[in-house]
Amino acid sequence: MNGNLREFTLEYHLTAAECNAQREISLPLMVQRLIDIATAHADACNIGYQRLIADGNSWVLSRITLEMKRYPAINENYSLTTWVESINRHFSERNVEIRNGQGEPIGYARLVWMAINIKSRRPADLSPIIPEIEISDRPCPIAKQSRLSLAGIPDITTIYQFKFSDIDFNRHVNSTRYVQFILDRWSVSFFDMRMVSRFEIAYMSEAHYNDVVDVRLKGDESNQDIEIVRDGTVCTRARMHFAPRSAVTP
């Protein structure tokens, strides 16, 4: 394959209409950008959805771990660079560096992708594409995802029913929407005081249109564990670490 594709970069501009109340990129859009660049890089390397579907398989996003020193701000240019850290027959580990308009790193992400057979919905073997992947040893200076769990009784449980706009092109709940409705458990003023400095999410079981889920939260003003549960099955687990903005804004 083309050695120039070992690392892959996309440039963006954050428009006003894309910003959240803190005049930054929203976390759901940041997550979408991570998925976008992973998809674009895989396509460019001919190991994207088109390649996998030829064997009846499809990529499935399993985990995202994101750490940000600060988020791209209104009218700011930013860029993402992605590379594959490792691949085995079960999953592929891909990293992303996020840089500000001056090209300085402001965050990193780790993504874990699996493949499933689209008929059986069972894990598929990635062995056939391993020879086509070029690994980069570019460092990703954030810890891998911890074991997510919500131990004990939740502090708060709310109920959410998935609507039309929550559904993605595969007819599952959009990966970014879990992020959005997790954040919506807190207020605008909460996020004026704090930013999400580390975000971890594991996609475990697919949810669909009209599904009703429990959103369970447990934690404090620094850390929160989140579990999204449908009929006793955990769909998604997440963990957020909040940093006070005074500590992170220069």
Added chain:
Amino acid sequence: MNGNLREFTLEYHLTAAECNAQREISLPLMVQRLIDIATAHADACNIGYQRLIADGNSWVLSRITLEMKRYPAINENYSLTTWVESINRHFSERNVEIRNGQGEPIGYARLVWMAINIKSRRPADLSPIIPEIEISDRPCPIAKQSRLSLAGIPDITTIYQFKFSDIDFNRHVNSTRYVQFILDRWSVSFFDMRMVSRFEIAYMSEAHYNDVVDVRLKGDESNQDIEIVRDGTVCTRARMHFAPRSAVTP
């Protein structure tokens, strides 16, 4: 000013993660793109937010009218071209042409922008910038916005409370979020059968975080009138025309 800026074009690629359940651009993202290109064109002509804020004023989006023959689809390139049709001291009429990857027009939009004084929240006089605006006589072959109203008793009224992720950089409800939660009154299968062929929205009064609104609907499977009301004040009116997909898909 620069005559090359009489018309202004931006190119886009629709990623999988940006698609709705019908594998097209979602209507809220389409609306965001209209706002993005209007903002970018005004900035390029030095009549953007930076210019208006010097006089204590700000642009405010008043109305959008959109007609689509079809929407950009998954992995498709598309482009938008915008121009100003007219400006007077009260408002500016701006149009947008939406083209597919082959450069063929697939839709048009009409946007009406006003300016307000950011302290008094009263309409501001656009006269100072009129000499700086170059008008284009490029045709926009869709009807101007009709007078929106919901006459009589609504068929359905639901309640919505604005959450963290609904709020924009100005601390108002994001213009695209009204579009999203209007669409969320219908099901995935409803939109499998129909597309929104014409969408009209008028932003009348700002809503804020935690506001609770009534969402009132009246109409049939072809036309719907929508009113979003907070404490008796109409925040937003909208009208949708649905076309059967069999009639529009080639």
